[in-house]
Amino acid sequence: MKENSESRFRSSEYKTVCLIGNPNVGKSTVFNALTGMHQHTGNWTGKTVGSAYGINEKEKLVLIDLPGTYSLVPHSAEEEVSRDCILAKEYDSIVVVCDATCLERNLILVLQIMDISEKVTVCVNLMDEAKKRGIEVDLSALSEILGTDVVGCSARNGKGLDSLVEALHRENRERECSGRLCEDSSEYTYRAEKIARRVVTLKRSAGDRRDRCLDRILTSPVTGFPIMLALLAGILFLTVVAANYPSELLSRLLFSFQDVLLAGFEAINAPWWLSGAIVMGVYRTVAWVVAVMLPPMAIFFPLFTMLEDFGYLPRIAFNLDKCFRCCGSCGKQSLTMCVVLKVSKKAGVPNAKMHLVLPQTRVIFKQVTLQVLFLSP
Numbered sequence: 001m002k003e004n005s006e007s008r009f010r011s012s013e014y015k016t017v018c019l020i021g022n023p024n025v026g027k028s029t030v031f032n033a034l035t036g037m038h039q040h041t042g043n044w045t046g047k048t049v050g051s052a053y054g055i056n057e058k059e060k061l062v063l064i065d066l067p068g069t070y071s072l073v074p075h076s077a078e079e080e081v082s083r084d085c086i087l088a089k090e091y092d093s094i095v096v097v098c099d100a101t102c103l104e105r106n107l108i109l110v111l112q113i114m115d116i117s118e119k120v121t122v123c124v125n126l127m128d129e130a131k132k133r134g135i136e137v138d139l140s141a142l143s144e145i146l147g148t149d150v151v152g153c154s155a156r157n158g159k160g161l162d163s164l165v166e167a168l169h170r171e172n173r174e175r176e177c178s179g180r181l182c183e184d185s186s187e188y189t190y191r192a193e194k195i196a197r198r199v200v201t202l203k204r205s206a207g208d209r210r211d212r213c214l215d216r217i218l219t220s221p222v223t224g225f226p227i228m229l230a231l232l233a234g235i236l237f238l239t240v241v242a243a244n245y246p247s248e249l250l251s252r253l254l255f256s257f258q259d260v261l262l263a264g265f266e267a268i269n270a271p272w273w274l275s276g277a278i279v280m281g282v283y284r285t286v287a288w289v290v291a292v293m294l295p296p297m298a299i300f301f302p303l304f305t306m307l308e309d310f311g312y313l314p315r316i317a318f319n320l321d322k323c324f325r326c327c328g329s330c331g332k333q334s335l336t337m338c339v340v341l342k343v344s345k346k347a348g349v350p351n352a353k354m355h356l357v358l359p360q361t362r363v364i365f366k367q368v369t370l371q372v373l374f375l376s377p
């Protein structure tokens with residue numbers, strides 16, 4: 001949203017609501033569901049790296065989707081974006097989105113924000129996932145303890161969002177707010193642990209046991225690395241080598257139309273320069289680019305999406321974290337490397353600084369495309 005329209009909504013009857021929370025808890029999913037926008041979502045942390053604005057005309061809400069943060073004491077550029085937005089206080093209300101499957105960790109941020117602001121609504125998301133794993137959250141007890149509105153929802157299925165909107169239109173309850181963070185940060189951890197013990201009940205389900213077992217296999221140094229290397233090598237092989245076969249077939253199919261097109265131009269007595277430009281120039285180039293680029297993309301994207309949906313990408317980031325830390329980076333960077341590999345604009349970038357990588361990626365992409373265009377026979 002442009003700056004002038006931002007201020008138009010701020011000064012009008014629209015209510016500005018910040019969505020904040022730990023990474024990968026569904027903030028952008030809630031944002032998209034409420035605004036109809038298409039912020040990037042995906043099953044790994046650090047997709048949102050800057051704040052995004054959206055409007056819900058019907059409910060007269062301006063929503064701000066912030067990058068994920070574990071605490072108001074930032075450790076990265078994207079956490080600073082969230083901290084600054086909260087401290088700037090240019091909002092009417094804050095929604096802290098939490099993950100119902102690991103509420104204790106999320107409550108640390110909730111408690112910090114409740115010390116800073118009076119206008120807090122807690123949205124406990126991923127209730128469907130918690131139910132699957134046998135985790136029960138007593139939302140009314142949580143609301144009682146925190147002294148603020150708590151709404152449960154499953155944003156991906158659109159459940160509970162109406163109650164969230166209702167809560168946003170309600171006046172926040174009266175409660176004491178110190179207006180500053182506790183000096184001893186371990187205080188928040190202690191309080192979060194205490195609250196979680198009172199409101200979360202865990203009935204270990206078969207699905208949860210299976211997940212823990214998969215975690216042990218996929219992230220242990222003995223089995224995790226060989227599986228990861230085999231999977232990545234498999235994807236690389238399918239994308240780079242195996243894609244040559246459909247590329248070859250596609251190229252033969254597309255070039256087989258060349259003579260038909262030339263004959264068509266001849267039949268209508270088109271001048272040589274027109275058929276030359278359209279068939280030998282435009283058509284051959286497009287056919288060449290499609291034949292070369294389409295099969296690797298059509299193989300890579302579904303495979304990458306499958307890994308994401310199975311929850312394997314965060315495990316890759318976890319496995320590679322130690323290696324990447326040696327060069328001053330973090331495991332999430334491995335996903336960016338996959339972004340560079342697939343040379344696409346579509347994927348999220350895990351670190352605000354990695355915005356620098358994407359323009360380079362685009363330049364490489366353009367160079368490759370130009371080479372293909374000029375070297376095409």
Ligand SMILES: Nc1nc2c(ncn2[C@@H]2O[C@H](COP(=O)(O)OP(=O)(O)OP(=O)(O)O)[C@@H](O)[C@H]2O)c(=O)[nH]1
Nearest residue numbers: 023024025026027028029041046047048068154155
């Ligand atoms: N099962 C389930 N999945 C959800 C729900 N809400 C979000 N997700 C999924 O959780 C993943 C993370 O969602 P995002 O909206 O990208 O999370 P985010 O908090 O914006 O993440 P960052 O921007 O990285 O901090 C995506 O794969 C969503 O589809 C939900 O209610 N239930």
Ligand SMILES: [Mg+2]
Nearest residue numbers: 027028047048
């Ligand atoms: Mg997001």
